[in-house]
Amino acid sequence: MNCRIYFFIITLAFLGLSGYGCSDYVSDAEKRVQSADWAKMKTETVILKEYSFIPADLVLEKGTPYKLRIVNTGRVKHYFVSKGFFKAIATRKLQSNADGEIKAPYFTAIEVFPKRSLDLYFIPVKKGTYGLVCTIKGHAQKGMIGKIEIK
Numbered sequence: 561m562n563c564r565i566y567f568f569i570i571t572l573a574f575l576g577l578s579g580y581g582c583s584d585y586v587s588d589a590e591k592r593v594q595s596a597d598w599a600k601m602k603t604e605t606v607i608l609k610e611y612s613f614i615p616a617d618l619v620l621e622k623g624t625p626y627k628l629r630i631v632n633t634g635r636v637k638h639y640f641v642s643k644g645f646f647k648a649i650a651t652r653k654l655q656s657n658a659d660g661e662i663k664a665p666y667f668t669a670i671e672v673f674p675k676r677s678l679d680l681y682f683i684p685v686k687k688g689t690y691g692l693v694c695t696i697k698g699h700a701q702k703g704m705i706g707k708i709e710i711k
């Protein structure tokens with residue numbers, strides 16, 4: 561086989577396995593959210609601060625309903641952005657602990673103000689490892705990166 565084509569196929573396979581392919585958002589999210597047993601929901605917490613995510617490696621189980629508490633303990637606002645992860649989950653809602661909740665099929669970015677928190681309710685659907693980053697200028701370079709694994 562032509563070496564270049566072989567390399568191309570391997571690359572495509574890797575992208576597919578790692579969850580960075582061109583797959584779309586979870587299209588049947590609403591059905592998954594409605595049929596899930598939310599009494600079995602697990603709660604996880606991720607802390608955002610200058611300049612890290614704690615834990616930097618989140619591990620979630622496919623099919624389990626979750627509440628992910630995204631807590632900013634820092635002095636400045638931070639972003640929780642993981643394009644691959646947002647496409648890999650069935651999103652139920654994003655809830656503020658003071659002001660209400662937002663229902664949407666998916667999110668592309670979540671911003672949390674200093675000393676505030678937001679709760680993301682979702683079900684992991686697609687296995688893979690997804691990069692997590694704070695997209696505020698300079699924060700990733702200072703260490704605000706992580707990863708989320710769905711297994």
Ligand SMILES: [Cu+2]
Pocket residue numbers: 637638639694695696699704
């Ligand atoms: Cu940040």
